[in-house]
Amino acid sequence: MINNKQKDQILKIWNSYSSSDKLVLDTKGNVLPNIDGEREKAIESLQEYLNEFVNGKIDIHEFKTTVDSFNKRNNLWGFTATKGQMFFNQLVRNSENKIDRLVSLLKKVLVEPKDLEEALEHIQTLENYCIENYKDAKDRRKVANPSSVGYFLSYFWQIQNHKEWPIIYTSLTISFEEINLWRPFENQKEAYSYFFKLNEEVKLLLEKETSKKISNWQVEHAFWKFKGNPNKEKKTVVEKNVEKETSEDSETKLSITANFKLEDYLFPKVAKLIEIGADTEQSSSKKGNQFENLVSEVFKLMDFDVQSLGQGYGRTPDAIIKFPEEHTAFLVDAKAYTNGYSLGLDDRAIKEYISYHTPILKKEGYTKIGFIIVSNSFKSNFEEFINDITWNTEIKRFILLQSEALLYLLAYKSKDRLTLPNIIETLISLNSPITSKQIIEEYDDV
Structure with a gap:
């Protein structure tokens, strides 16, 4: 999957990250000096909310609102954006006449799959549901976009087992595309299958290079630093004699x-x-x-x-x-x-x-x-x-x-x-x- 030239580029990206301050910015541009530690703590609450929904202790509306509120206070995964919370909002809003079906479906697909094969089945199940809504919609702008399914599900899977499941961020696919390792896919199932295997290959490459265990989060951070993180500070040239900005x-x-x-x-x-x-x-x-x-x-x-x-x-x-x-x-x-x-x-x-x-x-x-x-x-x-x-x-x-x-x-x-x-x-x-x-x-x- 990865040729020698691409291996060299990946190692260069990793070495640049390793020699840097390794600071990560959240989607608000704030420095997260210990993002992995913060995520570990946040996961405990998110897992509890998910379990309450799956076990019927809270309904889908309360679950959606609770996840939204938590992520706005703890913006550690970018879930507040289009492919996360907005997708969730539209999914629920456009399923009110078949809410029981959606609830049953989500209780199945949000739970961590036992392996990649089952993960891809879950992606296809939710994508098919979204496509069905998309085709029937009078205004397709108002329905959940099927192209968000991979991100949405991989987020919830990572909450349950971050060592196993990488999140398919737009920033990561942009980074992979930059080094000719990414291309468009017909559906979310194919996209996540390729992404998961590519991510594993990148980790193995880095583990061989460093003789250390490499996590999904480390790969994520390294490629954010390279290309994908949209929160990079931009240098601003200040001209002489210009009044001080507010x-x-x-x-x-x-x-x-x-x-x-x-x-x-x-x-x-x-x-x-x-x-x-x-x-x-x-x-x-x-x-x-x-x-x-x-x-x-x-x-x-x-x-x-x-x-x-x-x-x-x-x-x-x-x-x-x-x-x-x-x-x-x-x-x-x-x-x-x-x-x-x-x-x-x-x-x-x-x-x-x-x-x-x-x-x-x-x-x-x-x-x-x-x-x-x-x-x-x-x-x-x-x-x-x-x-x-x-x-x-x-x-x-x-x-x-x-x-x-x-x-x-x-x-x-x-x-x-x-x-x-x-x-x-x-x-x-x-x-x-x-x-x-x-x-x-x-x-x-x-």
């Missing part, structure tokens, strides 16, 4: 990067959103109008019903975006401020928007109403104001959303077939201001 801006520039090029998943028109927001040549009015229109366009592309207001409508937000099926609406204000948006005198205007529009929306049947401010960056601390709004008005979520984060959210919508409920769930669950880093860590599996 900690928030600095964090964004040094943060994680996605496993794809943003522009590949955007229409050229909306891709100019950040550029327009930073423009210093146009008049404030013209620039603001262009920025507002593009923000509305992005939300349309996300499948919101968009009512553009903005200039010419008096004291009103720039747009109202709606999702009637779930009785959800957001008032949207787009702020094209070159040096970052601060609250200033706008607090009175925002409260006026809310007091005028929320009664109208409630009469239309919208029970969940939020407020979104979109800007390239934010300067002031909005915490006190946000608390005041969510406590004293009908607004349930007040969201500060960076322009780049909005574009990444649209890109993931196109790339991973995100549904509008997925997008809304992300917007209301992340801490403000929402940055591109947060969006990437939410949807990229490592």
Whole structure:
């Protein structure tokens, strides 16, 4: 499976990792100095949750929510991303009319298989179930993607026996592809069969070289260090005479990067959103109008019903975006401020928007109403104001959303077939201001 040239490359990757500080970053970009030790401790809780589900002590909804909450607090495997928790959410959401069948299936396939042959049978079983849903779906963006099955199952198997089962991370397949050891496969069964055997061969090669036992986690860490880890810090060139950046801006520039090029998943028109927001040549009015229109366009592309207001409508937000099926609406204000948006005198205007529009929306049947401010960056601390709004008005979520984060959210919508409920769930669950880093860590599996 591995030729001599590839063996040399693997040994070079391993030696580079071995001679490094061996620090691993989680999907939030935080250093995990003892990730293996942290995983060992986390496994105890995760195994307990799985056992409770398999033994019928908790139902599938409680199991899904518990796993989600735990991984958000202990982000050690990247399960919070698209192929993990999002796949799980969609799997359950689209099986409500046959939930007993899904529960029975998961109780079988999530339990550690006795060998690779049984593992591949489990993968095929769940993949067939997902394909069935996929074929029958009116909107295929709303169903669990069959291509996530390998990652999803191997995660749960590793929780039960990390010495035996490697997780088929996107980052690892990208790394293997880099050294010509990976190719596309027809289905998840074939992909995981090849991946498992390749991973074993890599371990044997390294054990022969080092005369030490090599674990799945060590291989994983070495290849993250080489290519796959999307949380590598990027060096930022700071020009002379440039004003000192805020900690928030600095964090964004040094943060994680996605496993794809943003522009590949955007229409050229909306891709100019950040550029327009930073423009210093146009008049404030013209620039603001262009920025507002593009923000509305992005939300349309996300499948919101968009009512553009903005200039010419008096004291009103720039747009109202709606999702009637779930009785959800957001008032949207787009702020094209070159040096970052601060609250200033706008607090009175925002409260006026809310007091005028929320009664109208409630009469239309919208029970969940939020407020979104979109800007390239934010300067002031909005915490006190946000608390005041969510406590004293009908607004349930007040969201500060960076322009780049909005574009990444649209890109993931196109790339991973995100549904509008997925997008809304992300917007209301992340801490403000929402940055591109947060969006990437939410949807990229490592």
